Amino acid sequence: MEYKDYYSILGVERDASADDIKRAYRRLARKYHPDVSSETDAESKFQELQEAYEVLKDPEKRAAYDQLGQGYRQGQDFRPPPDWEQHFDFGGGGFTGGDAGAFSDFFESLFGRAAGGGGTRGFDGFGGRGAAGGFHGRGQDHTARVEIPLETAYTGGQHTITLQSPEAPARGNVQSRPRSLNVRIPAGVTDGQQIRLSGQGGGGVGGGEAGDLYLEIHLRPHPLFRPDGRDIHLDLPIAPWEAALGATVNVPTLGGEVDMRIPAGARSGQRLRLKGRGLPGSPPGDQYLQLRIVAPSPKSDEDRELYERMRDQMAFDPRAGMYGRAA
Amino acid sequence: MKRDEPAIEAELLEALEPVGLRELCRVCDIEAEYVIDMVEVGVIEPHAGRRPNEWRFPPHALIRLQRAVRLRRDLSVEPAGAALALDLIDEVAELRRRLRRLEGDPTI
Numbered sequence: 001m002e003y004k005d006y007y008s009i010l011g012v013e014r015d016a017s018a019d020d021i022k023r024a025y026r027r028l029a030r031k032y033h034p035d036v037s038s039e040t041d042a043e044s045k046f047q048e049l050q051e052a053y054e055v056l057k058d059p060e061k062r063a064a065y066d067q068l069g070q071g072y073r074q075g076q077d078f079r080p081p082p083d084w085e086q087h088f089d090f091g092g093g094g095f096t097g098g099d100a101g102a103f104s105d106f107f108e109s110l111f112g113r114a115a116g117g118g119g120t121r122g123f124d125g126f127g128g129r130g131a132a133g134g135f136h137g138r139g140q141d142h143t144a145r146v147e148i149p150l151e152t153a154y155t156g157g158q159h160t161i162t163l164q165s166p167e168a169p170a171r172g173n174v175q176s177r178p179r180s181l182n183v184r185i186p187a188g189v190t191d192g193q194q195i196r197l198s199g200q201g202g203g204g205v206g207g208g209e210a211g212d213l214y215l216e217i218h219l220r221p222h223p224l225f226r227p228d229g230r231d232i233h234l235d236l237p238i239a240p241w242e243a244a245l246g247a248t249v250n251v252p253t254l255g256g257e258v259d260m261r262i263p264a265g266a267r268s269g270q271r272l273r274l275k276g277r278g279l280p281g282s283p284p285g286d287q288y289l290q291l292r293i294v295a296p297s298p299k300s301d302e303d304r305e306l307y308e309r310m311r312d313q314m315a316f317d318p319r320a321g322m323y324g325r326a327a
Numbered sequence: 328m329k330r331d332e333p334a335i336e337a338e339l340l341e342a343l344e345p346v347g348l349r350e351l352c353r354v355c356d357i358e359a360e361y362v363i364d365m366v367e368v369g370v371i372e373p374h375a376g377r378r379p380n381e382w383r384f385p386p387h388a389l390i391r392l393q394r395a396v397r398l399r400r401d402l403s404v405e406p407a408g409a410a411l412a413l414d415l416i417d418e419v420a421e422l423r424r425r426l427r428r429l430e431g432d433p434t435i
Contacts, residue, residue: 029402035394036416038423050401141354141393158334184334186342191424194390195337214390215337226428233428 003078006052025053051103139211140202150222154254156187188280191219230285232278237294253277268293345383368407
């Protein structure tokens with residue numbers, strides 16, 4: 001098994017004082033706490049910190065760790081001497097850390113499994129709730145973030161999500177086991193909203209009911225549409241003559257293409273609304289189109305002549321407003 | 328997961344029934360006094376009911392309360408600090424969403 005250098009995990013020297021260790025743990029725990037951090041590996045990082053702190057804050061465990069680990073480096077293959085446990089007694093000390101259920105194989109081989117220390121922590125990105133005390137009770141609620149395509153949010157329907165569920169088997173390393181769930185997403189879910197999957201959290205203890213799984217929905221960035229709550233924003237390129245003369249143009253929406261009337265005299269940056277064409281709900285969102293006038297590059301002599309005629313006839317100064325001149 | 332397994336129904340948190348004090352205590356595995364402390368400092372807010380046993384909370388309160396419980400357990404954050412932290416966490420999440428929208432906007 002791999003040797004874990006708890007000192008380097010906490011970023012302290014081997015002779016660090018108890019106060020130094022506590023300060024280092026607090027600082028890193030704030031940074032990597034899954035409820036606070038946006039780091040993608042916050043969950044496993046926080047677990048590692050907790051494990052390191054569990055050992056280094058306790059003088060007995062720290063002394064045992066120091067003695068056994070002399071000369072080892074992080075990641076090096078480690079075997080504890082066969083009779084080493086006789087020299088130390090950790091019985092009754094308990095585990096004061098938040099959630100000792102998913103500590104590493106290395107930790108468990110040194111200090112035993114964490115009796116009553118809570119269940120495994122939750123899925124990636126978030127934490128699980130500490131287990132109910134005693135030997136029966138409701139399972140933990142788990143929370144996780146998942147990303148779904150915008151189209152799924154619009155139509156609703158089945159979507160397979162994969163969660164990393166850390167688990168501590170009886171023997172062997174703590175592993176992140178991918179868990180796939182086929183979920184029916186309600187239509188109209190918006191970015192940042194939470195959904196509940198009843199009974200999909202941690203298993204109950206002693207016949208207790210299973211906990212729930214809460215998923216925070218993130219909408220995958222879309223090449224065209226930008227959601228804002230239930231509203232959908234889209235940049236709509238239009239030709240200068242469409243803007244000047246008005247036109248009926250074909251516009252993509254999540255529900256398919258629709259024809260929309262651009263009013264004559266439309267300006268770049270103007271916003272038009274397609275009522276009720278956003279994400280479904282009560283009321284449904286709208287789709288907003290921000291007009292962007294795109295001038296074509298002249299490709300032929302005729303094209304160039306057209307531009308020249310416009311220049312000569314239109315007396316248009318797009319920078320008029322900059323100098324207080326009349327347009 | 329087998330392909331033919333029926334899909335798990337997801338419920339929108341907002342669409343769930345409001346929860347009472349007893350339900351919050353049961354799900355978060357905490358005492359009522361602790362929930363009352365959390366209400367006093369504004370971690371969660373009942374939207375109905377005058378006395379604690381009449382309180383009704385929006386379903387989102389459950390998530391906030393569970394986070395506050397974890398912040399206390401893991402970082403020794405007391406209820407008043409948790410209220411502040413959770414407000415800031417929500418604000419950062421909202422700003423990140425806005426940033427994502429703006430970064431996806433070629434006109435900005």
